[in-house]
Amino acid sequence: MLSQSVYTLINQQNGNLAFKVFEFDNNSYFDHIQRNNYFTLIIITAGEGLATVDFSEYPCRENTLFAFYPYQPFMLQAKGTLMGVAIQFHHDFFCIYRHHKEIAANGILFNNIYQQPFIWLQESSKKTLLNIVSEITGELKTEALRRDEVIVSYLKIFLVLATRIKLEQQSMQEASAVNDKQRFIVQDLRNAIEENFRLKHSASDYADILHLTPNALARITKTHFNKTLSDLITDRIIIEAKRELYLTDKTIKEIAYELGYEDEYYFSRFFKGKTDISPQFYRDTVGFNRQAAN
Structure with missing residues (x-):
């Protein structure tokens, strides 16, 4: 897991956030409406509450992965302590539209108006995704050659695995429709x-x-x-x-x-x-x- 630190990459051309990863152990980060100009991925590792997304409400609990696209309004209201890890990235750093054929995340994980904006993670899936986050954090701590490309590669793997899970859960939900x-x-x-x-x-x-x-x-x-x-x-x-x-x-x-x-x-x-x-x-x-x- 991550230490209690924030790791960021800044776009050197405009000084804006390109990529960020951090662990949180309270709800102060997301207890008010967010409208960010970058993508946000949040894995809840402990706690529960209520997520308000596009003014609809959804349960928020341990082993949930949320995926929000730029300027999508969301807020997490916790019942007690909410813990987890978050990844945020701008189109400048990784363009979902340009890499759609590679990862198929747009319209499934992000920008999906027909499905809930989260997936449930089994323990094995959560461990796999958190391991990827740890690898990303390790890269962010270094100044190694072509660091950004390595981080993008890990991000792609994270998005592909999350998209697979969502597709599986969509099929199950559709199969269990009322009639x-x-x-x-x-x-x-x-x-x-x-x-x-x-x-x-x-x-x-x-x-x-x-x-x-x-x-x-x-x-x-x-x-x-x-x-x-x-x-x-x-x-x-x-x-x-x-x-x-x-x-x-x-x-x-x-x-x-x-x-x-x-x-x-x-x-x-x-x-x-x-x-x-x-x-x-x-x-x-x-x-x-x-x-x-x-």
Whole structure:
């Protein structure tokens, strides 16, 4: 395990955080809403509480791994002492989008609006992941040749293993859905959102597509996703907007139009209302080299 220390890498070009790992033995780090411009991975090693993520609530207990993407709001409220280890990294250091084919974490571990933002770890899995964290910490303590590349390699392994676990747990959760009919409805809803979120933004649109009453679809959505249908649609739009802001040089007006908003200022207010920051600020603080990320 780690000592009671914080280990960081700083981006020498802009002085901002590139990578950070630390152990915590109290809840002062995460007991208020976080909106960080970097990815955060948290392994809870002891304690329990309640996690508020995107304004939905989830249990928080020992052997839980949380995964949060940039500017995703989250907070951990502990019942007593909460202990664990955290990894935080910026797109500058490791680009999830660029390495998607290698690690498959985007849309599974991160930016997954259809699944809970955490996984349960068996003791063996937790030990494996914590060993990787210890190896990363060892590298951070040195000034060895190509240290950053070694840390990125360990980070990739961590993300791949965590993604495997989440995929396994998703399959188990889907298999234990309430009944086959609802399982098909849930899958049809996912498909409908993916196909139509750029043009159809209201919950009633999807009730029409699925030939369900709005109330019936709302109940199913809340049961399976712990979110409202409007939240699901909004989250999908915001994730796509962030992807475009990061990966492309399109203007905000172009991005807004492609997502079904003719008024770029309305879109900017919508984006800020959901993320607390403007599209331009997101691009300036998260998108660093969009051409290289393609």
